[in-house]
Amino acid sequence: MRGGKSAKWVVGAIVVAMAATACGGNDSKSDGKGGAAFRLGITEPVSIDPVNAQESEGTLVARNLFTGLYDVNLDGTLKPKLAVSGTPNDKGDEWTFEIKKDTKFSNGEPVNAEAFIRGWTRAAAKSSASDVAYHMNGIDGFKDLNTGKSDKFSGLTAAGEYTLKVKLSAPDFEFNKKTAHSVFSPMPKVAGAGDNKTFNDAPIGNGPFKMDGSWQHNQKINLVRNDDYGLDKAKLSRVEISILNPSSSSNLEYKGFESGQFDWARMPTPQLPVAKAKYDGQGEWLKLDSSGVNYLLLFTTESQMKSADARKAVSYAIDRAEIAKGVYQGLQEPATSLLPPTFKDVYKPDVCSSCVKQDKAKAKEYADKAGLKPGDTLDFGYNTGAGHEEWVQAVAKQVEDVLGLKVKLNGLPFKEALAKQQEKGTNGIWRAAWSADYPTADNFLSPLLSTSGINPDASGKALGDNRGRYSNPKFDEMLVKARETKDPAERAKIYQDAEKLAIDEDQALIPLWKRTQYRLANTKKYDGVKMDFFEDPNLAEISPK
Template structure:
């Protein structure tokens, strides 16, 4: 997930860290109905999409997941939780059979069955949708024909009966069931139509714990209410209201709002983290947790001078991660020496990124000279504004200037605009990015962010429609991923993922790992119970309840 989830972006898809705040509406809980469930109000920046057809970063994904329920969810420790899937089985990794829970409906009364899943997945992969997240389905038979506009059907999807979904893949993938936890794999009703159906895009009709209240009021607000006809365990809140904040200072607005009593859930500007912890932790209103994610720099591989791996290594060697972690983050972030997170214990390789272990000015200059990164070179450094990144981005930029003598041009943009800029083929330099897992497998990091298929280049425009914005491409890496997916033995599969990570991150320096993902939030535990963050770094909206 950009974004960061998203990915999702963390966003992913992916995704930037969740730009979320919440407000309870005062002590009398104005806005709640007679059931007394409370209205939970959050602040986000303008999402790219809230419809699963293209939901991708944390802002959009938190809403899409509230509106839609997939075959599976994921527990905070990375275990699959059956939702609409009563079972998911495969003997060869190539043909999967999912039995779907009968009797659930969309909020317009349409039945959620196997055809609804086929409809939803086909809609995401269709050419007309131009979805940035369709690559998650690239392994399904017929994907290329559907994505290329040569077919309007997914050859690999069928419904032997109303509640059985059969999925045929081009190649074996023994972790395919984990991928279906992504919001892109949501079912949709018949009224969804094509992916560019603006009415549905702005007011999706889902099958989740919440439903839309009106339509998306762009750059202002999005409102949800509880779905009282939900086929699984119902939400406790009456509703959720998302206030869309100015992306230039979103985290500051959240922090200020929490202190004034307006918000119940807030991020903080980076310099304020220690102060906020000292004040709110004793009151039980401080929340922190490590997540399955990575903060890193996208280095655009196709354009000089970073089309040379030595130039990319020079950037990594020049960064003093420890110093920034101690000074800017006040010890509240941990330097990363691998691309995969420690939570993926079977695949985790501390120190696999040899350029990340310790700043080495001499090696930075040596590799810069070999890679054609000359003193005085203008290096564009992009980041998304309003999410607390300004201070550390400036610190990295200063280190690059001091060590390599390059001229760093900082380019801050609102998140939606930042994602669009990354897609352009002409974009060069560096970009701040982060990723948190969409589903619990190493493949979710390596394939979307580093595989050739993850680029998803549009032949007509040259834009990267996938999440591999660095445009890194190595056939050997792609081959290792294919081998891993087709390996039934989990231990052997992990070893193949390790080899793939070492190739991309150590040998080729496709991207530059920076910090592991530890998240901090302020939460109003005086008013609400059950405020936690889920596997995707989003608040557990369906589990939050008003204190009685």
């Protein structure tokens, strides 16, 4: 998820902390209804409207404002929400979803099949310019709608008020899993077009929470419980989200937790051992081996990383174990594959040969084959204010020491970093991380590595999540074959072969570390506080003590 992590792009390599807009705190801040407000901090999102919610910060808000067909359990299984059932035909190119009756948006509009068609059409429309609409590109008629040739989504029909039929352009026996992404949210009529700024800043949803006023950009977003929610109602009456300065000191979110300003905190890398020692014994330290990966994004169409040999040279030059032990103090493990261990049906260790162990001789051998010479400059981009500086500098030094390259560090705030990655002509390597939005290998392989995941506009800007612009027709064909394979075991084998091609043979990305996540949570005031599948606090399930 941008994700993603999109599956979504995520701000932090492990975890992220930024400077608060106000220091200090108040343990007893009231929600105005006699209860405490649950407080946390994020950076400025790209969007909180599902039409374009794309990174970890925006999707946190969108998922609490809207409820779709499915959610995802921590173990990666689907959790039905508004889907009473989801059934494919024998070929796998048509799905029928029966929708829970008699739920509504917070303005009273009904949530039915037409509401889902409205929401999906809105996101896919050309005028929305959505960076996450590509998750729908398997639905028949997506291309015509997304390019402006049509204003209708031909693959979507309502076969009754609460029956949604989805015709796909090609078979996909895992399509139901994709609908757990927030872009598949239903929409009320009042939403209008995707570029409706009034709605973008104050979305009216059908989720466990609703907006309290509008998004105050670079300041705050406040949520209150939706008492008309059609499923299990939230126990918190209010959530206060501070929007923090991404360029400030990366330890102030942690300090905000210590001072009582926040009830949930992410931490900069150097503070992890200290925080664990202080809070683990108090039950306020949370750990999750999440469905994600930290990696280096490689711009494969530009000169520096155009050849697989150049990309392998950089990968072999990195000593992941040393950085995991030194910078991360043993709290992270090296990754040798793109797909995470939590995806037990497809995960295989050591898929990436160049990731298993630093090999200086091979690094130099591949550099020679690629024409990389000592003294050449390698651009290395990363997002600032998120605790990445230590490991980025360590990787840069290893590459310089082994290959003799001059590594130029280019740090930008997260929002600007994402925009820079989209530009045609961006060169070198970039810090990246991906966290799953739905539990399938396709959620990693397709967005990050398929040709369709580039989704360039007329200017060449990459609107999809394949920012490195890797393209291999054989890889694309393997993804198509996997989707149309009904047997789960056979499908998993095809995905494994596709990962091997892209990550080992072509070195399209460089895996670095698994995504073990750590958080601090105020369990003295709240019960049931956990990280969910998306690495976010499970706001709808938290209850005051």
